[in-house]
Amino acid sequence: MAIAEQSTQITQPDGRVDLPDHAGIANSRYYNPELAPVPVEKRTWTTYNYFALWMGMAHNIPSYTLAASLIAFGMDWIQAFMTITLGNLIVLIPMLLNSHAGTKYGIPFPVFARAFYGVRGANLAALLRGFIACGWFGIQTWVGGQALYVIVGTLAGDGWTNSAVVLGQHWTLWLCFGLFWIIQMLIIWRGMDAIRRFENWTAPLVSVGFLILLGYVLVKAGGLGPILSAPSKLGWGADFWKVFAPSLMAMIAFWATLSLNMPDFTRFGGSQRKQIRGQILGLPTTMSFIAIVAILTTSGGQVLYGEAIWDPALLAARFDNPAVIIVALVALVLATVSCNLAANVVSPSYDFSNAFPKRITFAMGGLITGVIGIAVMPWRLISDPSIYIFAWLGFYGGVLAAVAGVLVGGYWLVVRTHLDVKDLYRDGGGRYWFNGGWNLRAVVATLVGAVLAVGGAYGGPFPADGLIPLLKPLYDYNWLVGVVAAFATYLALSLPSRDDVPVRLQEGEARA
Template identity: 80%
Template structure:
């Protein structure tokens, strides 16, 4: 079955997936390179297990643990923390699946997908915003992974390693651990996407081991689940809890807000829509709930054993307090593998494509990964994760609101304006249907700006003014992700629907 298209030929399979049968029209484009090109159907081989393993690798890591543990540190009970996390992950799964559809259908990565709505050039706005945030996450993951390496070596080498001379307020041995962890990740990403897939597959079944060892040790020391489950909420169920619940829920959503945009980077390799949907539905809620339960119980038990120590929300620092060095080493080795697995999939793949999209003829996937690694160090991640309040309300809350606006534009454009119909060849064409005005779509930019300003204009606390950046928007900041997503979706739908030129049926389309 063939579909004649302007600038190329599309073939639509019975299962709805589309591929170009004539690539000559895009290969000479300056907006094309091998990494950004649509994946041929024959190479879309990822299975349900691949996606489940991907999510297990991305969810089972130290920052996921600290996300759940931070809620306990903020005063929630285990019930309140678990409820917040489960609801947040079910909500973020919706835009994630909606945006994943295009990757599987057309075999295109997120930056190319965004061209259909922001314009061939304007897509760089969405891609680079998402890419720079991924750099921040890469730095955070690398820092906490380096901390785990530091604790492991310290348990084996003794006080000389742990109490080494300090450089920039940290032991020099911690900086060495950080650098080592960074180099290992760069070596894997330099080998490309297939190396990442293989790494995810064999690490996924192992990453739970470390967390279970930590939990088991704490349960034994604390006298079982009873004392942990009996610990009351310091917030109660009144206004104190609900004041923390709303921004915490937005933070839970924001934790995966990056992936809700760029899942096409992975679903472009999927064997079908059912395959990627099943893998994600089975993968994200279950794995995040598991790690949340483990983190909540372990942190609560740690508080019973060691008191209100601010370091207990970090599993590496908690493990450093344990007496049994063998258990500590085994647990943290598993956590190190988990963190590498997550960092490569969640925080290197996307910005590698994003930076490549900005300069397709100059930046390869591997070079984009190296840029990600360098920026991830420059942003000083040890400051971002220094305090649970800053981590949740400033870092997660602010960027979550901005990315939510982009997600709203993508969902509105793909499902409501274009009705899931894309001309793949024109996504790489100068002057085609996605060129808009000089390569930019002002309507998408307007919707993004409106959504982002409403979502984070009232940012307060931490590095922001107590009365908010824009005081009258302060009440909206506690609902930043929801405000950004809904407002951008509505604005883009309203301003785009009167002009339906880009959603018209493909000329000469014939389906067999």
């Protein structure tokens, strides 16, 4: 193996880069073992690991409610399925583009963001992502607690489900919410290996609950005929297209968080091919599966009960067969734990750790996530499909799209996938220190993209005319606007500069 003079990183034959010696950065305040680049020999995740990860993340109650909510808005099953499938295919593009850096360099998302926002400025991108994940953690924990509440109520009877109301909810529901929260904290405290093992064994099981719900509804509704023949309340004219655009943006926004922080998982990838193939096999297929199950189940419930019940726990509570309720919801509880740990705890754990690497460990970051997840009052976010889709998903999707635009443009077109790993952890100086640790070009690009994307937010908690009336027409296309605007702005500000030229082999990169 030929080592270049003063080499700091080694490029393997498959393109992955290793940093064998951490001595020069281990004492940096921007370094800790969880944020450190993963050695090549420990990057062992296979195609199945990524497929299982996506199955665990996609097959959960909020994924179900996402699809079911479109039926509640008046779409028929074809319109809803088309909207969801298209959204997932679109979001897969930035997801794979950002995943590349994780596998190549073994670094998590907040460290990857340092290359473009600066060693300190990366906290802007990381904490934006982290706080959104806290909201999602709270939502997942609430709906999982609801499912647990229905399960126990089926066994314990009316005394459980009709218990005294405290702060607007039955105290037994609060109890289930708290218990569900504690179980997840115990798992995350054991670290990433515990999460990977949990994903692997639950992935094949999480579909069972949804299939039981669907099977029961199909039998009671008299088969697929009554469900598939239900007409769209929107038709295919102007009423549909008015709902389609913001709904599509919401479908993309559902995984916009993961499109940023997939390096948190792909840093363990055995090769680029394995992570790419695992994600292509995982995301579109699993989300399409859960979408069609949710759509058919909700449509069947509409036939049976005369209303679109978009929460599967509440739908199951209508069933008259206790065994079906218990088996289905136990599987859904497992599915929700699996998704919540992977999608909504791993990222903020790294993100909060990145803010104070020497003080906050991965496990402590997970605990912070759990506390903030309660503070955001998730029972309000999930209470109404219009707030859930157009306010919550739409708004944060547009903001995170701006971050995605900066990362994709910076990594693929400005530095052309070349990073100096050691400088990503350097305490002062280095190519990623920029101005006091901040790259103002990335900050400006993010602000431009975010303002254009969500400045016109309307509906729900926002003014009817939009926060900025002039930008209201753009809000229906918030994710697309955010990505394109931030991407173009960052390129315009960065390309004339010499600061971001690619790291060349002679600057310290050796080949194995």
